[in-house]
Amino acid sequence: MFDSPYYHIGILVHDFAEAVEHYSNVLNVKFTEPTDSVLCIENPQTQQTESIKVTAAYSRARSPYLELIQANGNGIFSEKNAGRILYFGIWEPDIEGRIQKLKQQGIGIEALISSECGKTANAIITAPDKMGIRMEYLSTSLRLPTEAWVLTGKYPLSQRM
Numbered sequence: 001m002f003d004s005p006y007y008h009i010g011i012l013v014h015d016f017a018e019a020v021e022h023y024s025n026v027l028n029v030k031f032t033e034p035t036d037s038v039l040c041i042e043n044p045q046t047q048q049t050e051s052i053k054v055t056a057a058y059s060r061a062r063s064p065y066l067e068l069i070q071a072n073g074n075g076i077f078s079e080k081n082a083g084r085i086l087y088f089g090i091w092e093p094d095i096e097g098r099i100q101k102l103k104q105q106g107i108g109i110e111a112l113i114s115s116e117c118g119k120t121a122n123a124i125i126t127a128p129d130k131m132g133i134r135m136e137y138l139s140t141s142l143r144l145p146t147e148a149w150v151l152t153g154k155y156p157l158s159q160r161m
Contacts, residue, residue, distance in 0.1 A: 009066055
């Protein structure tokens with residue numbers, strides 16, 4: 001079977017519970033239990049860093065999954081970006097290499113995401129491209145817990161981002 005690195009569509013929402021109910025009904029899918037993670041979000045363009053709580057859930061269907069994310073904070077996950085597709089998610093085996101490749105291609109980076117400020121990033125969100133679309137590159141080190149989350153509906157507690 002074809003194993004694509006493209007695996008989800010991230011939608012930032014104003015009201016998480018309402019969005020889960022809406023997309024459950026519209027798409028006839030169930031969602032995982034939400035998980036709350038405190039993440040460090042660094043914007044290399046503005047040199048701003050914030051530590052915020054991110055609440056998210058994935059659809060429990062075939063990929064590409066729908067990821068719903070509660071709007072929060074002042075950066076990439078702020079209310080100003082809510083109500084639309086935030087990004088297309090892609091697995092990435094080499095985050096540092098991808099950062100260098102994006103720089104070489106002249107593609108801006110809007111967010112570097114890590115589990116704690118000062119730690120190596122395990123996700124990258126690009127600035128919108130000429131079509132207005134962002135890409136999220138997520139470390140393949142998070143693939144197994146993410147897939148377990150979708151399969152079981154519960155995020156493995158020992159595997160927080």
